Amino acid sequence: MNDQPLLRKILAIDDEPGILELMKNLLGPESYTVLCATGGAEGVRLNTLENPDLIILDLRMPVMGGIDTLRRIRKTDRDVRVVILTGYGDSDSIRDAADLNVSEYLSKPFENSQLIHVISNVFENPIGEIKC
Amino acid sequence: MLELKKLVYVPILHAREGAAPKKEPSAIDEMWDGIAAKIMGLALPWDKTRIYQDGLPVCGEELKVAERLAESGSRNHQLILKLVAQGAQLEGTESMELLLREHDLLNVLLMKHSGAERAAAMAQYQAKSRDLLKMRDGFIFHRIKSAILQQDLVPLVFMGVMHRVDKLLEKDFLISHVIYRLPFSSVEAIYN
Secondary structure: OOOOOOOEEEEEEOOOHHHHHHHHHHHHHHOEEEEEEOOHHHHHHHHHHHOOOEEEEEOOOOOOOHHHHHHHHHHHOOOOEEEEEEOOOOHHHHHHHHHOOOOEEEEOOOOHHHHHHHHHHHHHOOOOOOEO | OOOOEEEEEEEEOOOOOOOOOOOOOOHHHHHHHHHHHHHHHHOOOHHHEEEEEOOOEOOOOHHHHHHHHHHOOOHHHHHHHHHHHHOOEEEOOEOHHHHHHHHHHHHHHHOOOOHHHHHHHHHHHHHHHHHHHHHHHHHHHHHHHHHHOOOOOEEEEEEEOOOOHHHHHOOOEEEEEOOOEEOHHHOOEOOO
16 A cells, blocks of 8 residues: 655646746655646646646736636636736736635745745645635 | 826735734735835835825824724734835825725624624625725725825825725826735635
8 A cells, every 4th residue: 555645736837938847846846746837728728637736827828818727727626726926916917816716926036935835825724715 | 298107006915913922924924024025125215105005094193093003913004104214104095984884894794703694794795895995996096196196206005905996096107016925815805
C-alpha cells in the first residue's frame, strides 16, 4: 500500500512561458504538483481533466482573458480555489473576482516567498462562497 | 486637450478583527502593510493630498472618528492618521443619513444568528444595500468632484471593493489604482 500523501495539484494559467516556468520551479519544491496552461482555453480543458486543488490565473491574456476563463471554469466547477495574479489591477476585475468566488487577488510584482505564503493561506481557509 | 487630474484609488476589504491579541499578522494585516508601503512609495505631495474614506460621514468630527477607530485597532484608520501626520487632510466623505440607513440594514443582518435566518437576512441586505450603495456612491462622487476639480489637489480614495465610485470618477479623473493583495477567502463576507 502506498502511504505517500497525495500532493496538492496547482494549475497555473498564464500566456508567459517564463511565468509558468517560475511557478514550476517555485512551487514544485514546496510539494505541489504544478500543471501549466499557456492560455484560457487550455486552462479550462486542464481544469476539467485534472481537477486541480487551486488555480493561479493571470488576468491579461490574449484571445481569452482571465475573467472569461474563470467564468467558463465556474460553469462546471464552483469549488476550485483561485488566486488571481495581475500587473494591471482595477476595480472592475476586482468586483468580477469577488463575484466569481476568487480566494485571493494578488498584484504583480510579488516576492516568491509572498506567493508561497498566499497559497498556503488559501489552503488553510475552508472552501466556500464569499457572500457579497 | 484638457489633461485629466490624477486620483489615487485604493480598493479595500472591510473586516472585523477579533479583540484577542494575535500571534502573527493576519491576511488583512498583510493587506494593509502592503497598501501602506505602496502609498508611501508614491511620494504624493502630502500637503495637497485629500483623503476620502469609505464609511466616514461628513460631520465636522472626521479626524476624531478616525482616531477613535484607529485606537480600536482599525488598520485602515491607523494608516490614515499616518498620512495625516505627513500633511494630508482627511475629508468627510459620506452622507450621514445614507450611512445610518446602511447601518440599520447591517444591524438587522448581524442580529440573525441561525443559518437559515442569516441566509434570508443576507439576501434582503444585498437587495436593499445595492440601491443604497448607488446613492452613497453618487454622494461620494459629487463630494470629491466639487472639492477637487477647481483646485490643485490630489484625492486619495479608500473604498470598499463593491463600491462603484470609480466608474463615476473615471470621466473626470485619471485613476491610478493601489492594489497589493485582496484576501477574499480570509473574510466571512464582503460588506458595502
